[in-house]
Amino acid sequence: MATEQRASGPMRSAAFRFALLLAAVFAIGAAALLVIVQHQIGRYAAEATNGGLKAESAVLAGEYAQLGRQGLIDAMVRHAGVSRDAQYRYLLLGGDGAHLFGDLPRTVARNGWSSVDVTEPAREPGGPTRETFTTLGKPLPGGLTLVVGTDNYDVQRMRARLSRFTLLSGLGIALFALLGGYLTGRLFLRRLDQVNRAVDRIVEGDRAERLPTIGFGPEFDELSHNLNRMLDRNAAAMEALRQVSTDIAHDLRTPLSRLHQRLEQMQDSPVVEPAMIDDALAQTAGILSTFQALLRIGSLEGGIGRKRFTRVDLSELMDRIHQAYAPVAEDAGQSYLADHAQGVVVEGDGELLAQLFTNLVENAIVHTPAGSTITSRLFIAGGVPVAELCDTGPGIPPGERANVFRRFYRLDASRNTEGSGLGLALVAAIAALHGAECSILDREAGLAVRIAFPANEQVPQTKGHSQAATN
Template identity: 55%
Template structure:
């Protein structure tokens, strides 16, 4: 039944454990208090008996037996409620005063049971103190312990009632907390069920019990967002592969058909070489896709190490300067020296290579390409800019995805994976990649999140 779910919840069991611990602690405190009060009452009673016996014994020693008896009479009248009872026995064993009614009283501390009411069979317990009188005989002073016994009984009743109230309140509170928690969890479980049923846009509601539980819901929603993004990426990659690999696979099939019909050995060998080249192109596409997927999954940070970014980017630019010159373009470098970061040198070199290669391939002859590496407000900023045709603003985000190519670039070699790979490498290194207008042309800006460490200042320029 639904109302029983509160009793089955972990919150209810936890509340029961707390109630048990609290009840045990409360019982222990009450027992200690009861014992302390009882001991205090006993000590006060015995102190009163000791003081009374000392006063009366002093009367007997200093004024005589008659003065002792007179003092007892005065004390009886003064107490009113018969706080003390007395028994005086002279040297010959005669009872001179007997308020106790039993001859079994002894010297020292003792307990005496007396029956004041013949109709009441229950005996009253007195605490007694017997002392030897200076002029011979015995003095016994006693008082009842009814108040002490009543106090103990009241404390025992309070202990039982308090324990029961604490237990009931804990059970009720545990049930209410458990029921509230279960209702909140039922909403979360219902949302999870809808996600498992295929509604990937569903998100978990906040639990609302505490900030920690709300943080758990937020983290789970972030995880669902990440899974959804990965699933969307997987669907997009599947569609892109089916669409963009159809052309090279079709060309490869056509080439193989031509090879099968070839009779000339030279033509046959040439067709085989062409088919191998087309196969290598397809394999390169798959390798790039696998690498992009690996990088987007976060794999590779364990290989990060300190490196000199200035030296790394300088090597890339030096390698591409002859390529730019052969293509009728100018490649210029303006780099600050000794900028150190942590990262994967091979991946960062691949990222810079892709950016420089794109700038060279997609700009007309006579263009100027500039690579900059500098510190701005304590952060490292790298950029590759050109004065070519650039990229329209509405297509700048798209060129960072797999297989996307501008219309004017479709007649050039490539599969549209270079910028996607560069974006994946930048994301792995927590580098912000922005495509900006260079007026004219395109400027690709890379902002490293980690602070720049500089070994040696200066700017190196390569023409």
Template identity: 40%
Template sequence: AGDRGDGMLYLVATAEGRPLAGNISGWPVGASTSAGSLSFQIEVPGKRGEESHPARAKLFVIPDGYRLLVGRDIGDAAAFRDRVKTTLIWSGLLALAVGLVGGTLMSRNMLRRVEEVNRTAERVIAGNLSDRVPRLGTADEFDQLAANLNSMLDQIERLMAGMREVTDNVAHDLKTPLARLRARLELALLAPGNTAAQIEAIRAAIGEADRMLATFNALLSIAEAEAGAGSEAAERLDLGELAAAVAELYEPVAEEKGFAMRLNCAPGVLIRGDRHLLPQALANLLDNALKYGASPAGGSEITVAVLREGGRAVLEVGDRGPGIPERDREAVFDRFVRLEPSRSTPGNGLGLSLVRAVAHRHHATVALADNRPGLRVRLEFPEWTAAAE
């Protein structure tokens, strides 16, 4: 058989299958003689001789038993289908190969980043607290993990440095009072017959013990505030009422020392905080103001103000004393730091450390400023709102 058209096939044949007209040279081998759809193979001339192509046609039986076969050579469609199938297979194999290579590279990169974290952790465990996880600047999940781990290591390093500093400072600052305590007790033993001298020595020893206990209590309060212990005790507080209550307790002492206590509290300034730590912090500020806030020109006064500013609850304590030089305003928040003019007054250098710890515990900021003249301490708290609950 041969294809002598553009792909269309037709054949008119007798009942016995002898061709009468058409572009197929003979009845297809194996094709049915019943009316309906047929599938068969035809031979067509090609570049390499005769080629077998698939064909589909419809058979009509016309009067007198003649057969009419009309169809199409579907060799091109079959070839196209085979090419698509081959292309899909090779594309799938290529995608699989690329996926395997890409997955291997990605897994190696991920394992390398994880190994960097492990090596950093091993060095930190070995005692190198200054080591950090390297970052590539890609802003991906591993970079975010590295940033969080580095922040955690920064905090641990700060806490460890603070612990060492506190240990050193405690040992240094308690050495002198313990030596004085021992000396006074020795004096009491050396004068067994002198009851008055013994009583005085014991009284002085008790005073030294009380000062040491006050130091330890202040350290414990700072540790409690920094650790967030008792966070479940946070409650809604009126900052103005709290400040007024503490200031009222200090009014007799202030009056006795010649200070005028001025209170200016806006109503309804609410915060969420600890009812026990906040009064301690304010009491420390008032203690400092009474110790160091006397005006050289007379007319000493202490102002306590509570106000609302820019969506923040603000607590300010000011005095008219000599103030603190700007270069020292950050250092005085460290434990056991006492500036030269204050060394002759009683104290342990922990008051402002506790204030800062309490402020951080309440997500607040604390800053020292010039009161012109004097010192002004400003604490800014997040203001409580119903939406914050």
């Protein structure tokens, strides 16, 4: 079933909402920056203006002290004529209030700081403008009053330009963030839609489908990878369950039919002999054993058991198996030799690994005639722990070697011996669980099974061998 509802567009995506939040943050930051800069500029301009007025007043007062009233007027004429747009404007009044020099209004003729609005000729298109002048009045000897003033036109123009620049920059950054969020949202939704479609196919039963990578960062790709690993594990478990069901349906039909016939014979017989009961119980035990082996193989192929992995001393484990089965091989008229490097350690489940090598040894003892030699080897090849079990028995034809690890597979020559054909299948399942490669080597005579475990940094670089033989 397809997903019922998906986001209708990039405007509703998380990426766009995040970009909208960033745009709001940028706008607030631009406004705060404008307020701070405006305050700092105003403060700096006021300090610079006051300092300039004090310095100009002091210079003119010095001119008056040295050159008198006419020298003061000449100095103000020189200062006012430096440029068409002079920095300072002046007002000089006599002791009787007569106007001696300057174009500032008489309203500023007072001592100390003051301000006045003055209509100035147009500096830019648009007609005359009203400007605010800051003034400083200073009394001079002889009853004169000197007033020096300067306008704030340049400061106000700089503030206006800064305000426009900050506003436009803030709007530009916000629009850029929104556009980036919109485009990112579209791209993200497009790739997310691919993921959703893959999920739809998985829900509809396509077990081979896997999630594509989103590509927006390693964390998203890692999420897709982990989800695909989970799907692989679930698919392996489902396939193992399906295979177990198929094997039970096809390969247990014959022993169940035999058991059914035996029970019918017991039902029809007036006297049930103990041998018949024993035979039925033996068949039941064999069927139960087969069921247990199938279930264990299925659970192993589904990946169950890795949580119990620890460091296993493979040398000590194989030595114990050799000691336990050497007398069994001797009773069967066979020789069981061991050549094990010491200190070989692998990551795995000790019980399962013991089951693996036990199955190999029992298989060799059952299917080789008296006088055969069975050899167990453990060594390091290229930093990889390798275990081999070889025998000098009849071996397996090359054309049949690919099938020996299948469930219930038995050679024609082995159908009269005990067993269910699950021993080597269990070996292959345990090896696969441990990431080991299970293979059959080419030999002129006999059989050689090799188990190559994954490389382990703890393996020894030199080999110390222990060898034992039972004749």
